[in-house]
Amino acid sequence: MSVYQSAPTPESSAIIAKDFDFWYGDFHALTGLDVNIARNKITAFIGPSGCGKSTFLRCMNRMNDLIEGTHVSGSMSLDGNNIYAPGVDPVDLRRRVGMIFQQPNPFPKSIYENVAFGPRLQGVTSKSDLDDIVEESLKRANLWKEVSNQLSKDGLALSGGQQQRLCIARVLAVQPDVLLMDEPCSAIDPTSVQKVEDLMAELAPEMTIIIVTHSMQQAARISDYTAFFLQEVAGEPATLIEYGQTDAIFTSPMDRRTEDYITGRFG
Amino acid sequence: MEETPSAAPKRELALVSHATYVKEKALRYLFFACAFLAVVTVILIFAFTTYSAFPVFTDIGLANFFSLTWAPSEGEYGIVSLLAGSGLVTVGALVMGVPLGVGTAVYLVEIASDRVRKIISPAVDLLAGIPSIIYGFFGMVIIRPFVAQISDGLGFGALTAWFVLAIMIVPTITTLTMDALNSIPMGIREASYAMGATKWQTIYKVVLPAAKLGIVDAIVLGMGRAIGETMAVLMVVGNAPVIPSSIASPISTLTSQIALDMSYSSGLHRSALFGMGVVLFIISATLVGIVRLISKKRR
Numbered sequence: 187m188s189v190y191q192s193a194p195t196p197e198s199s200a201i202i203a204k205d206f207d208f209w210y211g212d213f214h215a216l217t218g219l220d221v222n223i224a225r226n227k228i229t230a231f232i233g234p235s236g237c238g239k240s241t242f243l244r245c246m247n248r249m250n251d252l253i254e255g256t257h258v259s260g261s262m263s264l265d266g267n268n269i270y271a272p273g274v275d276p277v278d279l280r281r282r283v284g285m286i287f288q289q290p291n292p293f294p295k296s297i298y299e300n301v302a303f304g305p306r307l308q309g310v311t312s313k314s315d316l317d318d319i320v321e322e323s324l325k326r327a328n329l330w331k332e333v334s335n336q337l338s339k340d341g342l343a344l345s346g347g348q349q350q351r352l353c354i355a356r357v358l359a360v361q362p363d364v365l366l367m368d369e370p371c372s373a374i375d376p377t378s379v380q381k382v383e384d385l386m387a388e389l390a391p392e393m394t395i396i397i398v399t400h401s402m403q404q405a406a407r408i409s410d411y412t413a414f415f416l417q418e419v420a421g422e423p424a425t426l427i428e429y430g431q432t433d434a435i436f437t438s439p440m441d442r443r444t445e446d447y448i449t450g451r452f453g
Numbered sequence: 454m455e456e457t458p459s460a461a462p463k464r465e466l467a468l469v470s471h472a473t474y475v476k477e478k479a480l481r482y483l484f485f486a487c488a489f490l491a492v493v494t495v496i497l498i499f500a501f502t503t504y505s506a507f508p509v510f511t512d513i514g515l516a517n518f519f520s521l522t523w524a525p526s527e528g529e530y531g532i533v534s535l536l537a538g539s540g541l542v543t544v545g546a547l548v549m550g551v552p553l554g555v556g557t558a559v560y561l562v563e564i565a566s567d568r569v570r571k572i573i574s575p576a577v578d579l580l581a582g583i584p585s586i587i588y589g590f591f592g593m594v595i596i597r598p599f600v601a602q603i604s605d606g607l608g609f610g611a612l613t614a615w616f617v618l619a620i621m622i623v624p625t626i627t628t629l630t631m632d633a634l635n636s637i638p639m640g641i642r643e644a645s646y647a648m649g650a651t652k653w654q655t656i657y658k659v660v661l662p663a664a665k666l667g668i669v670d671a672i673v674l675g676m677g678r679a680i681g682e683t684m685a686v687l688m689v690v691g692n693a694p695v696i697p698s699s700i701a702s703p704i705s706t707l708t709s710q711i712a713l714d715m716s717y718s719s720g721l722h723r724s725a726l727f728g729m730g731v732v733l734f735i736i737s738a739t740l741v742g743i744v745r746l747i748s749k750k751r752r
Contacts, residue, residue: 277651278649285647287647291644293641353644357648
């Protein structure tokens, strides 16, 4: 059973998982997840490696569909619509739920084309509209000043931290409601980490952000809510141990395993 | 007596034994010789071919050599019709073989399930292992009658060669295109899907552009294979050294003409054949050069 400390109510939530289980083929990876993700807040998923936090994150935009043999049970809803309901188009879902990965993964195209990619997919063809979207998105990602005079440069020529912000700009260009971030800062330098965190704080008031992180300090610094996941026995499914407001989780965890993890006794 | 602080005798470092030294050196030269052999062979073949082709410059003359008529018995050694034949056969083979080869590679890397891939992939490899005489035979017996029917002729000509060569260059193009596609990081595909792209959009807008240079590489090497192919082409083009008048009329190519004439030719005729060899050599060297340039750019 998971422990909840002043967790978000369903009314204030953008994403709601109910009795959610997930399998990679025969391997039962996640079980019994009941999680409400607060709308326009930052939620952090923490836990040791292999605890299923990234897997759960990737269930939220159905990226796991790309892996053969995966399946789910229970429900996961976005704004009240079950995203796993029969007939739901994962392509449309992913336009509303953007994702940032651990390794910055810009396309081997120009900076401009990277940001214009999503809008072009959605049928924007006017050059001036695209110009506006590209500029606006790069500004929101705090990258505009650094790249405004070299938009035709290859995205891969940027530094790792800049590449990550380019990926954020690329996602922002399609104006998603939710932003999933899978360890977005573990492959970039500390200065860039600061920039990404500032950016998250700027975006949060109008965007639901979920971040998977290995850094407890990062979770404590930037998130409003924190969820702690754990796989207690190897080969058994992982589950949610404790979930609630970040302050409460970090200052007075109710479950001993949460306390052990955040005080660095394991993991 | 003064004692030195470290009394224990120090063993001196062993010297490299003579036997080891000799063996290492010998191996080094042996492997160098292997690698050098390739270079020497290329140089020798080029030198021999050029030397044998020398009368093309002195006795035949370049004007005659690059003229339209190939009639060695009348002293006409024009290779333009053969060049045109080679060109026509190659271009057609590429037009048909490139979509087939690239399409196969895209299917195998991006779409097929593991199970399907395990069946098709070895089949494609096997295509590369079939001797060209078998392809020629297949072309002559199966494809030629079909072409004859649709073209109202005998079926010997470029069109039949296109079908045969298109299949023959598929393994080259498919294998190299698969390498190019596999070298694209998975993360880029994930990024595309996460942006809400469909599978087709991901292939068309992200993966193929990223693999562009590798695919051009594959096409150029496929082109080299098509130009150089002799036996299968000889069996289906009809071997008439004339400027192609239609895609279904008999023509001849550089390689097939060399193969046909070499056994009985002599004198200037033979020199002209070597001259055609030099032309082929230059064409394939150019293709290899292009591939080199591309791979340099890719890195």
